[in-house]
Amino acid sequence: MIFRDREHAAQLLAHALRRYKDRHVLVRAIPRGAVPMGRIIADELGGELDVVLVRKLAAPNAPELAIGAVDENGETFLPEGLDHVHVSRGYIEVERARQLAVLRERRALYTPHHASISPAGRIVIVLDDGIATGATMIAALRATRHKDPAELIAASGVIARETFDSVAAEADRVVCLQTPEYFGAVGHFFENFDPVEDDAVIAALAEHGGSMAAHAPPVRT
Numbered sequence: 001m002i003f004r005d006r007e008h009a010a011q012l013l014a015h016a017l018r019r020y021k022d023r024h025v026l027v028r029a030i031p032r033g034a035v036p037m038g039r040i041i042a043d044e045l046g047g048e049l050d051v052v053l054v055r056k057l058a059a060p061n062a063p064e065l066a067i068g069a070v071d072e073n074g075e076t077f078l079p080e081g082l083d084h085v086h087v088s089r090g091y092i093e094v095e096r097a098r099q100l101a102v103l104r105e106r107r108a109l110y111t112p113h114h115a116s117i118s119p120a121g122r123i124v125i126v127l128d129d130g131i132a133t134g135a136t137m138i139a140a141l142r143a144t145r146h147k148d149p150a151e152l153i154a155a156s157g158v159i160a161r162e163t164f165d166s167v168a169a170e171a172d173r174v175v176c177l178q179t180p181e182y183f184g185a186v187g188h189f190f191e192n193f194d195p196v197e198d199d200a201v202i203a204a205l206a207e208h209g210g211s212m213a214a215h216a217p218p219v220r221t
Helices: 006-016 034-045 089-113 135-145 161-168 198-208
Strands: 026-029 048-051 054-059 062-071 123-128 151-156 173-176
Touching (some): 006 034, 006 151, 034 198, 054 089, 062 135, 123 135, 135 161, 161 173
Parallel strands (some): 026 048, 123 151, 151 173
């Protein structure tokens, strides 16, 4: 399946997640690509939208390849078996510091427009547009799990088949639209996969606002 764009993928995911409609869900989208998708899904489900700030740690000389991920609190996920990419501990620390700086900048940029929402006691959907190695999604799930959600769902338009089990081990449920054996890159599954900029993230957060659900009581499962 090739999605027309992120909006198309979000509409299909919202349908796949329809069991959570009107259950006061919280969609925590991974910036930047998943945030406009998250707005569509949160609106369709009658829930709230927030961001979960994580960044992949890029491999040396291969910025698209994730060798791990870090959340905004500095918690780092490193998968087993990094020896095959010959990454030194020193490189990882430098890359971790670089990505933490980006996360702090984004938090400072997003929070004035949209206050962070607590996942405690909520049905939480952690969303990404696509999942290749799973590093950023796993970091996002762990960061969310630490905040005591009632139920934790990982959702994505596409997940590499070899990655599915590692993501599933961190979530109560995984909802995805396809798990291809040959993956390549996330963008291969979208006709239009233009970059999403910070102003689009801010607009998605502001447009959704969460006002229709902000004061509703949480639904526990």
